[in-house]
Amino acid sequence: MTQSSAPDDKLMSDTLLVREYLANLPDKTELASSERDQYRHAIKKLLKEKNAVLVAHYYTDPELQSLAEETGGIVADSLEMARFGRDCNAQVLVVAGVRFMGETASILSPEKTVLMPTVEATCSLDIACPIEEFAPFCDQHSDRTVVVYANTSAAVKARADWVVTSSIALDVIEHLKAKGEKILWAPDRHLGHYIQEKTGADMLLWNAACIVHEEFKAKGLFDMKTLYPDAKILAHPESPASVLSMADVIGSTSQLIKAACDLPDQTFIVATDQGIFYKMQQLAPEKTFIIAPTAGKDATCRSCASCPWMGMNSLQAMYESLRDGSNEVRVEAELAKKAMIPLQRMLDFSAQHKLKVQGKA
Numbered sequence: 001m002t003q004s005s006a007p008d009d010k011l012m013s014d015t016l017l018v019r020e021y022l023a024n025l026p027d028k029t030e031l032a033s034s035e036r037d038q039y040r041h042a043i044k045k046l047l048k049e050k051n052a053v054l055v056a057h058y059y060t061d062p063e064l065q066s067l068a069e070e071t072g073g074i075v076a077d078s079l080e081m082a083r084f085g086r087d088c089n090a091q092v093l094v095v096a097g098v099r100f101m102g103e104t105a106s107i108l109s110p111e112k113t114v115l116m117p118t119v120e121a122t123c124s125l126d127i128a129c130p131i132e133e134f135a136p137f138c139d140q141h142s143d144r145t146v147v148v149y150a151n152t153s154a155a156v157k158a159r160a161d162w163v164v165t166s167s168i169a170l171d172v173i174e175h176l177k178a179k180g181e182k183i184l185w186a187p188d189r190h191l192g193h194y195i196q197e198k199t200g201a202d203m204l205l206w207n208a209a210c211i212v213h214e215e216f217k218a219k220g221l222f223d224m225k226t227l228y229p230d231a232k233i234l235a236h237p238e239s240p241a242s243v244l245s246m247a248d249v250i251g252s253t254s255q256l257i258k259a260a261c262d263l264p265d266q267t268f269i270v271a272t273d274q275g276i277f278y279k280m281q282q283l284a285p286e287k288t289f290i291i292a293p294t295a296g297k298d299a300t301c302r303s304c305a306s307c308p309w310m311g312m313n314s315l316q317a318m319y320e321s322l323r324d325g326s327n328e329v330r331v332e333a334e335l336a337k338k339a340m341i342p343l344q345r346m347l348d349f350s351a352q353h354k355l356k357v358q359g360k361a
């Protein structure tokens with residue numbers, strides 16, 4: 001059984017809210033190559049001085065991803081970012097991603113300082129699932145196990161029984177279904193629907209979506225596939241069901257990268273944020289990666305295969321945050337204690353199922 005939590009007018013008001021956020025985003029300033037070099041040099045120096053490490057997501061600017069790699073940090077999906085931040089020895093974590101990733105790092109490592117190049121970088125899923133609406137919804141369905149996606153606020157996590165990322169969501173729901181549990185899932189309805197279809201679990205779905213993946217359209221994908229008949233389609237499960245139905249591989253960012261490397265095919269059409277091409281191209285330089293078509297219109301599109309909030313992370317902002325210790329993310333202790341429980345459950349589960357999770361592509 002799949003149910004929707006709210007009528008489409010909720011989705012409409014969420015969409016308007018997200019548009020308002022996007023309209024107010026500052027334009028990105030392009031740096032000259034000499035300026036870039038200066039920032040890179042200065043960041044490397046500060047990282048050493050402050051015993052700091054970069055923890056970057058695959059969707060951030062390749063410039064930040066390469067800097068993380070060169071300095072002993074990590075470029076990863078949201079699950080691995082959380083694990084790395086918790087386990088590394090650095091005193092300061094510089095999280096290049098969106099706000100929930102910084103909050104997760106702070107919850108898991110309260111003894112470390114967590115900085116972000118920008119604390120304004122949010123996520124449409126987080127925006128569309130405010131705790132004031134989510135908590136009463138959970139109360140109304142107290143017979144259900146509450147499973148929330150990592151792309152949520154600390155307060156929403158604190159209300160949940162489980163937190164999951166896209167790397168591990170399917171395995172956790174399969175596990176809960178085997179125990180006979182009914183699920184309340186939030187916030188991504190496409191990911192929820194995909195898991196529900198795969199597992200047959202009884203899931204009540206919150207009604208929100210990722211503005212980036214929502215833009216991928218099956219019609220355009222179909223046309224593109226006729227142009228590249230031999231290409232394999234890789235899709236993130238935040239994409240709509242019509243897109244997922246055409247995909248050869250569906251998975252988290254790390255699972256898609258693994259598939260791009262492991263499959264013998266030469267050409268891939270990729271339905272996710274194009275920041276991922278940096279790692280795909282690095283690991284499989286002989287292969288061709290094409291971004292899946294979106295419905296957005298050229299320059300007016302601010303979320304087409306490119307997350308506007310991930311894009312707010314810049315070299316300049318990272319340098320300033322490290323230099324000044326600004327943009328610190330700290331989750332209040334009581335809230336962090338509650339949010340830690342479902343997060344820890346996810347990490348324990350992933351440790352127990354390690355081979356299975358890593359092997360899935």
Ligand code: 13P
Pocket residue numbers: 076077078079151165166167210236238251252253254
């Ligand atoms: P991953 O956990 O697959 O990296 O996804 C995070 C995300 O925000 C996708 O839009």
Ligand code: SF4
Pocket residue numbers: 098122123124125151210211212213238273307308309310
């Ligand atoms: Fe959120 Fe989508 Fe951006 Fe991921 S890509 S951070 S889900 S808005």
